[in-house]
Amino acid sequence: MKNNSCCIFLGTLLWVAASVFASPSMAAGGAHIVDDSEVETPGTCHVEMWVADFVPGDGYGNIAPACTTLEMPWLEIGAAYAHYWDQVISGPLIGPQMKINFQPASKGVGVGLSLNAGVNARTGELGLAGLIGLVTIPVTEKFRINVNGGWSYLNSDHPTAFFWGGQVEVDVGWDVTLMMEAFGRQPGIIGNQMGLRYTPAAHPRFDFDLLVGTTYDTLSTKFFTLGVTVRF
Numbered sequence: 001m002k003n004n005s006c007c008i009f010l011g012t013l014l015w016v017a018a019s020v021f022a023s024p025s026m027a028a029g030g031a032h033i034v035d036d037s038e039v040e041t042p043g044t045c046h047v048e049m050w051v052a053d054f055v056p057g058d059g060y061g062n063i064a065p066a067c068t069t070l071e072m073p074w075l076e077i078g079a080a081y082a083h084y085w086d087q088v089i090s091g092p093l094i095g096p097q098m099k100i101n102f103q104p105a106s107k108g109v110g111v112g113l114s115l116n117a118g119v120n121a122r123t124g125e126l127g128l129a130g131l132i133g134l135v136t137i138p139v140t141e142k143f144r145i146n147v148n149g150g151w152s153y154l155n156s157d158h159p160t161a162f163f164w165g166g167q168v169e170v171d172v173g174w175d176v177t178l179m180m181e182a183f184g185r186q187p188g189i190i191g192n193q194m195g196l197r198y199t200p201a202a203h204p205r206f207d208f209d210l211l212v213g214t215t216y217d218t219l220s221t222k223f224f225t226l227g228v229t230v231r232f
Contacts, residue, residue: 031062031209031227033193034167034181036146037110037136039101040066040231042073050209050227060084066097074101082118093118093127099134105144110136120155129153132163142171152185161185175201179211191215195225205231 031050040046045067052060066078076099083092095118103111112134118127132150139145148165167181177197184190195211209227214220 031211031225032167032179032181033183033191033213034146034148034165035099035114035132035134036105036144037101037103037112037134038105039074039076039099039112040068042068043070044068044231046229046231048227048229050225052223052225054221054223058085064097066099075099076101080116080118091127092121094121095119095128105136105138108138110134110138112136125155126153127155130163144169146181148183154185158185158187161188175199189215193225 031048031052045065048062048064048066050062054060060082061084062080062082064078064080066076068076078097079095080097081092081094085091095116097114097116099112099114101110101112103109114130114132114134117129119125120127130150130152132148132152135147137145137147146165146167146169148163150163151160152163153160163183163185165181165183167179170178172178175198177199178194179197180192180194182190182192191213193211193213195209198208198210200206207227207229209225209229211225211227212222213225214222
């Protein structure tokens with residue numbers, strides 16, 4: 001993977017605000033790139049962790065705690081620490097994440113806004129920032145659509161750009177959700193990802209993600225992701 005392409009895509013991953021839908025079996029966020037409009041269940045915190053492996057060996061790791069209080073059930077506040085590495089560079093990024101829910105999906109169409117930023121812990125430079133609108137359309141109890149769009153900043157050749165994404169989620173039974181999504185940063189790259197999320201009914205405080213994706217730039221790059229979310 002080229003150095004600049006790696007930075008652009010890894011930044012895209014960080015724009016995803018850490019969120020978990022109130023119904024554990026239908027949840028975007030986490031290692032998914034496209035997010036839903038919903039905040040964490042009020043009175044609950046979570047920690048999202050995932051690792052992505054890019055062929056032929058670049059990598060990306062992330063840990064992101066966040067909470068939603070009973071006093072402000074429409075606001076999720078958290079932070080993220082991310083570390084990426086490739087053949088040329090490696091760097092840690094740390095910064096705040098926030099999600100505001102203006103209307104829950106239970107009222108027909110969910111509407112939200114995510115804001116985040118990441119500073120390079122070694123240099124002190126702003127590495128990325130994002131202001132992304134979030135829409136969730138619950139088509140049925142087992143099928144919903146998530147749409148994202150907004151402004152993004154990256155410390156790269158194209159510092160400001162439009163980010164877009166679309167995702168479908170289907171509850172296929174056996175405590176498993178199927179996800180398929182497409183996303184892009186213009187000018188920049190386009191990609192897609194699909195995978196499964198397992199949320200055991202006996203222990204709904206846990207999510208397990210297994211994902212595979214591809215980005216399309218001057219090179220087509222495959223990546224594989226393993227993720228775990230823990231709520232408390």
